[in-house]
Amino acid sequence: MGVICFDRPELSDARQLVESQGLRFEPHFDDLVGLFEMGQLVACGARSGYALKMLAIAPSHQGTDALGTLVTRLMLSALSAGHDTVFVFTQARNVGSFEALNFRLLVTHGEVALLEHGPGLKEYLASHASLITEGQNGAIVINGNPFTLGHLYLAEFAARQVDRLYLFVVREDVSVFPFAVRFRLAEEATSHLPNVTVLDTSRYAVSAGTFPNYFLKRLDEAAPAQMQIDVRLFAERLAPCFHVASRFAGQETLCPTTAAYNRIMAEVLPAQGIQFVELPRIEAGGLPICATRVRRAFADGDVATLRDLVPPATLRFMKSPPAHELAERLRTDRKEV
Amino acid sequence: MQIKCKASAGTMQSSDLMVVVEPSDTLQVEIESTVKKQYEHLIRARITSVLGELGVSAGRIQVSDRGALDYAIAARIEAAIRRAAGE
Numbered sequence: 437m438g439v440i441c442f443d444r445p446e447l448s449d450a451r452q453l454v455e456s457q458g459l460r461f462e463p464h465f466d467d468l469v470g471l472f473e474m475g476q477l478v479a480c481g482a483r484s485g486y487a488l489k490m491l492a493i494a495p496s497h498q499g500t501d502a503l504g505t506l507v508t509r510l511m512l513s514a515l516s517a518g519h520d521t522v523f524v525f526t527q528a529r530n531v532g533s534f535e536a537l538n539f540r541l542l543v544t545h546g547e548v549a550l551l552e553h554g555p556g557l558k559e560y561l562a563s564h565a566s567l568i569t570e571g572q573n574g575a576i577v578i579n580g581n582p583f584t585l586g587h588l589y590l591a592e593f594a595a596r597q598v599d600r601l602y603l604f605v606v607r608e609d610v611s612v613f614p615f616a617v618r619f620r621l622a623e624e625a626t627s628h629l630p631n632v633t634v635l636d637t638s639r640y641a642v643s644a645g646t647f648p649n650y651f652l653k654r655l656d657e658a659a660p661a662q663m664q665i666d667v668r669l670f671a672e673r674l675a676p677c678f679h680v681a682s683r684f685a686g687q688e689t690l691c692p693t694t695a696a697y698n699r700i701m702a703e704v705l706p707a708q709g710i711q712f713v714e715l716p717r718i719e720a721g722g723l724p725i726c727a728t729r730v731r732r733a734f735a736d737g738d739v740a741t742l743r744d745l746v747p748p749a750t751l752r753f754m755k756s757p758p759a760h761e762l763a764e765r766l767r768t769d770r771k772e773v
Numbered sequence: 774m775q776i777k778c779k780a781s782a783g784t785m786q787s788s789d790l791m792v793v794v795e796p797s798d799t800l801q802v803e804i805e806s807t808v809k810k811q812y813e814h815l816i817r818a819r820i821t822s823v824l825g826e827l828g829v830s831a832g833r834i835q836v837s838d839r840g841a842l843d844y845a846i847a848a849r850i851e852a853a854i855r856r857a858a859g860e
Contacts, residue, residue, distance in 0.1 A: 504786040515781055537785050538805040538837045
């Protein structure tokens, strides 16, 4: 038995194998490996960033160590891409097979489960231990692409209700504004609020590992399960460590993804003992403030509108030279749509 | 021997282990094992002795073990360290 990497002609065999195991074949991945016996594909698996996916083993080879072979190859490729920790989204009945490879269960719900291998959550929590304070704390998770007056209103409101407010900024770098900028703007805009701590979500909230659909333009049928996993991971693993008793979010009327995510928070969080508070959006010029509107005005160079939509920190950044390239990219993207 | 870069050795197959080593100011040995409850102390002892023989005093060593025998542990650790030292 040997592992070889795929080239084109074998893709259709892989698709067939993946689909025969009740999984969806997703054409986007960084790496796809297959295990062959006598020229026949008997197992395959893929990696997209730090997420392993489409791990499928032909019935004839289940019960062998095919999974160990595949995962070895994918872990090495993850390591060379800079990922110490890898995630796998799988069916709940496969949890044992992954635990036998030293994966740890992060969260499970219904028929799906999310596991990780590597320093992962333990390291994330340890590295944030000094920021954790006891009390009735609150949490907000934002992408902040970029930070708006809407985010600020939400943070100010929430900060008044809790002992400490953890403002988690989505770590995944797939938005127009890079993580470092989104994080810094969130910090600067809330620096007048002494009980607000800005944190990064790492892989543990609204990430490519927990909720890959968030980063797609349209939702697919896997989205509801991913949102359940994402919200439950927050409730079961993050909230207890950060003493989070309430999670806050802005009401969503425009974006169906965020609206659906809010509905799932409203359903799941209270059952886990976490209060969910949804605030109506504040408005400017008769319309709700949202980051999409901000990006549009930013691309148009409409400073007068931006002044009504974003805090001074964000406006300062938007006027700075590094922002010019981002505005240019937004304009290019718009032309392509 | 000094750990100068990130390196790995081994596999995730049954009866083997995968080792990842990288530079660090202190010596940290992190062990995950399917037989952690029974044998973590023995695995750690073997790793510590190999590190001693190779004169490694700093670095982060992550081990994911699937019930490897002690000579396999020693060999994988040594291979990873030698790679990380640029040999």
